[in-house]
Amino acid sequence: MENLNGYLIISAILFSIGTIGVLTRKNAIVIFMCVEMMLNAVNLTFVALSRHLGNLDGQVFVFFVMTVAAAEAAVGLALMIAFYNNKESIDVDDINLMKW
Amino acid sequence: MDMITIPAVNFTPILPEIFLSVLAMVLLLINVFIPGDRKAYLGYLSFVGIVAAGVLVAAGWGGHIESFSGSVVLDNFATFFKMIFLVSAGLAVLISDQYMEREGCNHGELYPLILFTVVGMMLMASGTDLMTIFLGLEVMSVALYVLAGFNRKNPKSNEAGLKYFLLGCFSTGFLLYGMALTYGATGTTRIAKIAAVVGQMSLPSANIMLVAGMLLMLTGFAFKIAAAPFHMWTPDVYEGAPTPMTAFMSAGPKAAGFAAALRIFLVALPTLQVEWSQVLWVLAVLTMTVGNITALRQDNIKRMLAYSSIAHAGYALVGFTAGNGTGTAGILFYMLSYAFMNIGAFAIIILVGKKGESNGNVQDFAGFGVKHPVLAVAMSIFLFSLAGMPPTAGFIGKFYLFSGAIQQGYIWLAIIGVLNSAASVYYYLRVMVFMYMKDPTEEFDWMQVTAPMALCVAISVIGSLIPGIIPSLILQFAQQAIKLI
Numbered sequence: 273m274e275n276l277n278g279y280l281i282i283s284a285i286l287f288s289i290g291t292i293g294v295l296t297r298k299n300a301i302v303i304f305m306c307v308e309m310m311l312n313a314v315n316l317t318f319v320a321l322s323r324h325l326g327n328l329d330g331q332v333f334v335f336f337v338m339t340v341a342a343a344e345a346a347v348g349l350a351l352m353i354a355f356y357n358n359k360e361s362i363d364v365d366d367i368n369l370m371k372w
Numbered sequence: 373m374d375m376i377t378i379p380a381v382n383f384t385p386i387l388p389e390i391f392l393s394v395l396a397m398v399l400l401l402i403n404v405f406i407p408g409d410r411k412a413y414l415g416y417l418s419f420v421g422i423v424a425a426g427v428l429v430a431a432g433w434g435g436h437i438e439s440f441s442g443s444v445v446l447d448n449f450a451t452f453f454k455m456i457f458l459v460s461a462g463l464a465v466l467i468s469d470q471y472m473e474r475e476g477c478n479h480g481e482l483y484p485l486i487l488f489t490v491v492g493m494m495l496m497a498s499g500t501d502l503m504t505i506f507l508g509l510e511v512m513s514v515a516l517y518v519l520a521g522f523n524r525k526n527p528k529s530n531e532a533g534l535k536y537f538l539l540g541c542f543s544t545g546f547l548l549y550g551m552a553l554t555y556g557a558t559g560t561t562r563i564a565k566i567a568a569v570v571g572q573m574s575l576p577s578a579n580i581m582l583v584a585g586m587l588l589m590l591t592g593f594a595f596k597i598a599a600a601p602f603h604m605w606t607p608d609v610y611e612g613a614p615t616p617m618t619a620f621m622s623a624g625p626k627a628a629g630f631a632a633a634l635r636i637f638l639v640a641l642p643t644l645q646v647e648w649s650q651v652l653w654v655l656a657v658l659t660m661t662v663g664n665i666t667a668l669r670q671d672n673i674k675r676m677l678a679y680s681s682i683a684h685a686g687y688a689l690v691g692f693t694a695g696n697g698t699g700t701a702g703i704l705f706y707m708l709s710y711a712f713m714n715i716g717a718f719a720i721i722i723l724v725g726k727k728g729e730s731n732g733n734v735q736d737f738a739g740f741g742v743k744h745p746v747l748a749v750a751m752s753i754f755l756f757s758l759a760g761m762p763p764t765a766g767f768i769g770k771f772y773l774f775s776g777a778i779q780q781g782y783i784w785l786a787i788i789g790v791l792n793s794a795a796s797v798y799y800y801l802r803v804m805v806f807m808y809m810k811d812p813t814e815e816f817d818w819m820q821v822t823a824p825m826a827l828c829v830a831i832s833v834i835g836s837l838i839p840g841i842i843p844s845l846i847l848q849f850a851q852q853a854i855k856l857i
Binding site for chain 2: 280287290291294300303304307310311313314317318321324325327329330332333336337340343344347348350351352354355357358359364367369
């Protein structure tokens with residue numbers, strides 16, 4: 273594959289956007305979506321590298337990452353619902369009972 | 373692309389994991405048929421299961437079996453850490469029931485979740501492939517997010533769960549990116565093969581992809597073991613989570629983070645040791661100092677122990693920075709002793725606490741020594757051990773960690789460590805001052821010490837004292853455990 277660098281740069285940009293999103297956004301669900309973006313940026317890196325190196329390890333890794341992301345989503349949304357039931361909000365500024 | 377062949381699979385290395393997973397699923401089923409006031413039986417069952425798993429793990433001592441085409445290994449290193457996880461889970465199960473009943477959240481799912489966490493930690497310790505380590509880490513983390521937010525009617529517990537979840541996922545992203553770049557630089561995810569490829573590089577520190585991967589993995593692990601400056605989540609999560617789970621989180625998962633990090637950095641990347649030990653040096657100093665200084669001004673005792681647990685991660689990082697036999701054996705020794713002394717201290721906190729997580733301040737210990745002399749002596753032993761005074765396990769652990777650093781020439785690191793340790797005596801002794809030298813502000817009549825609680829305190833006292841008096845008892849195992857890496 274000729275254009276490995278292109279894929280790596282794109283995934284690095286996606287990863288950075290996700291990181292910035294986590295640090296700046298206030299809504300817990302949006303933050304979680306940014307985390308998912310980071311994970312998918314990593315997936316892109318894995319797939320591109322796997323193709324470039326000609327071995328399958330990276331692609332297998334991606335399957336596991338996707339599975340794990342799904343499990344995380346299930347647990348995370350449940351936690352957000354529990355939080356919403358008590359606070360009527362999922363804004364991280366309302367996560368303030370204990371000082372950060 | 374090479375052909376996919378299915379290798380012969382030997383299930384022996386993951387026998388304890390299989391056993392605990394099956395047990396957890398069976399417990400989930402049994403839970404449906406057990407009425408709400410009898411959930412303690414699930415706790416007893418899981419404690420028996422954990423002891424049985426301990427026997428299975430111990431039976432594997434001395435062996436070296438690789439399986440799943442080299443992605444899981446049974447060696448002494450993994451066995452030692454598995455014992456630490458089982459100890460912390462067993463003690464946490466013992467103290468859970470009384471607390472959960474008092475707080476009105478004794479749902480039976482607690483025990484299977486603890487067992488799943490242990491399975492994840494075990495996979496982290498025995499994984500020899502980045503993939504296995506990642507999976508173990510996530511099995512552990514996903515179960516822990518739920519455990520942190522387990523008391524779902526309590527807003528503080530909600531916050532703890534949500535915070536832990538968001539920051540945990542965030543750190544996973546970094547860890548994963550590090551793994552991807554390491555894979556890109558070496559072409560494999562198997563730790564032994566990474567070591568071989570990196571060993572053949574003429575100048576591995578000039579390989580930007582590899583160094584970036586290493587640093588990102590380091591960041592991810594620093595989050596998991598709560599090393600400063602990635603420790604911001606720790607005090608809040610530890611304060612908000614149900615107390616038994618705080619005890620568990622600060623002992624087991626922290627040790628698991630060290631297990632995986634030690635294996636990756638010492639086995640796969642020893643040729644980069646000069647680079648990563650520099651970063652770890654800074655992390656260790658920051659972690660110890662931030663943890664101890666912030667702990668000095670805490671009144672809430674859970675929060676104080678949370679900062680103290682950050683400081684303890686810093687001490688262990690001193691041994692990691694050294695990276696030699698004494699230092700790494702010290703980490704293993706310290707993590708085991710820390711499980712005993714820390715969970716023991718949390719057991720006493722649960723006993724002193726009242727419904728709704730109240731009575732959790734240092735001041736509430738006033739007069740405890742007069743009213744409950746036996747428990748107060750136990751608490752003093754835990755606090756002495758945490759402060760690192762002889763003849764407790766905490767002292768011997770710190771002694772080995774710091775002497776490991778001195779052997780490698782990190783004199784200043786050891787000095788900073790000892791100074792920190794001296795500063796920490798203040799906030800541990802403050803609790804004892806309240807226990808013995810202040811008059812009780814209220815009666816301690818509400819306290820009832822159940823049998824599991826008493827057992828937990830007794831085991832913890834033994835575990836905090838015996839390794840301090842006869843260090844070779846544990847240390848010889850720790851030294852054998854690090855021989856293979």
